[in-house]
Amino acid sequence: MELLPSIDLLDGKVVRLIKGRLEDLIEYDRDPIELAKGFEGLGVDGIHVVDLGAAFGLNPNRELVKEIAREVGIPVQVGGGIRSYEVAKELLDSGVDRIVLGTLAFEDEATLKRLLGEFGPDRVVVAIDYKSGSVVVRGWKRSSGLGLFDAVDRMKALGARLFLATNVERDGTLLGPDFETLSKLSRRCEVYASGGVKALGDLLRLNSIGVKGVVIGRAYYEGLIDLRSAVRALKHAGQEDNTLP
Numbered sequence: 162m163e164l165l166p167s168i169d170l171l172d173g174k175v176v177r178l179i180k181g182r183l184e185d186l187i188e189y190d191r192d193p194i195e196l197a198k199g200f201e202g203l204g205v206d207g208i209h210v211v212d213l214g215a216a217f218g219l220n221p222n223r224e225l226v227k228e229i230a231r232e233v234g235i236p237v238q239v240g241g242g243i244r245s246y247e248v249a250k251e252l253l254d255s256g257v258d259r260i261v262l263g264t265l266a267f268e269d270e271a272t273l274k275r276l277l278g279e280f281g282p283d284r285v286v287v288a289i290d291y292k293s294g295s296v297v298v299r300g301w302k303r304s305s306g307l308g309l310f311d312a313v314d315r316m317k318a319l320g321a322r323l324f325l326a327t328n329v330e331r332d333g334t335l336l337g338p339d340f341e342t343l344s345k346l347s348r349r350c351e352v353y354a355s356g357g358v359k360a361l362g363d364l365l366r367l368n369s370i371g372v373k374g375v376v377i378g379r380a381y382y383e384g385l386i387d388l389r390s391a392v393r394a395l396k397h398a399g400q401e402d403n404t405l406p
Contacts, residue, residue: 165208166381214242237256237257237258242263249262259285266287268298335359338357359385
């Protein structure tokens, strides 16, 4: 299972939101570039960057995002406010390994198909952000009109292969992941889990139910998960899995 620490950006600063609400913002006194380099040194599989400025229609952090991708040698996937072909292509051409599309995927299927066709399904992740079983878009403010599993099936039919699932009600809360839903999703698609992770045990349980990767945010910043230890534990778990008959 891939381990992806998150860097959420707003006005060039590293922050964290609770349930996606700007009014519930936590700011961390960390330099984004140095933070990314530090993550690389810990042996994680990649870095998940969220441009909250772009997502909320404020000041995009696009140049900073590109700089992060240039400065590290591990994969960087970027989400937040990527709502046009031009912006998506700009990021993918600049060294970003994968883009995460939410609103665009559900409101402009033609562009999603174009990006999947040009760059391949390994570089385009569809975000399935959900509340009460329904997918939400536009910074988690508007319903897409699709249930979670129907949304996955629809996106798969368009050629998508990778998904990032976030239970909005758990995001940034340290309440633990939505294991039941993630287990069902892992049997349906290749899914990255995001939202609620609070302890190493959560990571090991996510690994056991077959998710492809996990995004860690607040649990790392507040010292609840040591990434170096998590990398070792997941590697050991993977070795044990490989020895099973």
